[in-house]
Amino acid sequence: MKHLILTASLLALSAGAAFADAHSAVVRMGTEGAYPPYNFINDNGEVAGFERDLGDEICARAQLTCEWVTNDWDSIIPNLTSGNYDTIIAGMSITAEREEIVDFTQAYFPPAESLFMGLSEDFTLEGAVVAAQTNTIQAGHIAASGATLIEFATPDETVAAVRNGEADAVFADGDYLLPIAAEDADLMIVGEPVQLGGGVGMALREGDERRAAFDAAITSMKEDGTLNALILEWFGPDAATF
């Protein structure tokens, strides 16, 4: 009898565990937390920004429990493939090069302009020293352009390099640079805007079945206009929408 009770309670326990497993599976959303307004750590120490609001809405629509994890940009793809988190939602442009390593959802942000920001108006790319963040499409563009590229691990350091004269200009997403240029009297947008990348999407490990759920959620947000509303809220009335 004792044996029977023990077996029964063990069964109940394992059933409970299996049940909990299916429902409490956590999807960990990996982001950089240093690229406002896409994603940043706010004054309360929480992940915030456009992608935080978007990601929470996508998870709610896909009925997933999501948690936010921050990781340095430099190692954000290797740490996804090795399973430290399950998605990258960090202003990452969809490129053919990245497609070989990870799977992207459809774009949730249209292809955006990349801009140069420097200390003086007379800027020519030829022969200039340009700061960009490591492993970004902007860094790749500068490396191919013939200008001297200096790379930094964080976006903030690329701007600091221009302020202290180490670089003639910083090259990054316009949405990141515009608020900085607007608030700092010394810094200004220089040169011509460049169109790079195929829009921003979420990255998942290759073959991850949750991609369909995320895609469906993004589609539904595009259809009912909530995605465009979010973009306008975070990127201003002039932002490109779907």
Next chain:
Amino acid sequence: MLEFCTDPSTLDTIRWFSCYLTNGAHLLFYQSFLVVFALLAITAPLALAFGFAAAAASRSHLWPVAGVGKLYTAMVRGVPDIVFFLFFILVLDQAIEYLRHQVTCPDWTEEIRQGANFLVCSEARTPSSNAPQWVHELYGFALAVFTYAIVFGAFCGNVLYGAMRAVPRAQLETAEAYGMSRRQVFWRVLVPQMWVYALPGLGNIWMILIKATPLLFLLGIEDIVYWARELGGSRTSAYQYPHPDWRFWYFLGLLVFYLCFTRVSEIVLNRVTTRLSRGQATAAGEALRKAAA
């Protein structure tokens, strides 16, 4: 949170700073000091235990045991800390996943190493990929603590081995003459007397350990260096408390913290040395005896 902090842009300097320094991000910064203290509190005794085992093994009369003890101290001492940290954590993590993979998924046919990727079946992922974030953070911290203990254990082992040899041979011979076994001589005569010889060396290792704590940042743990860099970076008005690049001040703060911490350690270590020198047949013990007389 202080109640007048609702709209920081209207505040005067003193109030602005009192709000700024108590916001959520700063509270996390202050909490991260606890991570450093926790690391030290767990690593120090663990490293001492590893070192003691290594020193005792090195003295063994069985040559394989002595070999293992000596190899461990020589190998870890000869590799730069930072290389060992980055390498060992990776190896440890992959070894755990590899072993679990062999046990849980014996039917797996795909290559585990595919280029830069290390792919094991999802049951073998450690911690499980749908575990909450705190489990992942704790796992990362545990790996870091273990690695610190291995590295600093090797240094301790070297110091303790030297200290054991420094205990006057006559003391051990006297004990043997009284008929004590090898084990009794080790535990009752050698070990109690060696600490005073070991202390200067252990004190140095403690100082180096304190100064090695910012390596946590390299391992992706959100320690004080992470938060100093994070909070010090310039902020636009997307944040409640915009400010220019203040990393200089934050890193200066860390510098002062580490200086104070090592100074306090020094004072405590000096007191312990004095206490342990009492009645010992060393120069410091002799000086104490003369001062009292």
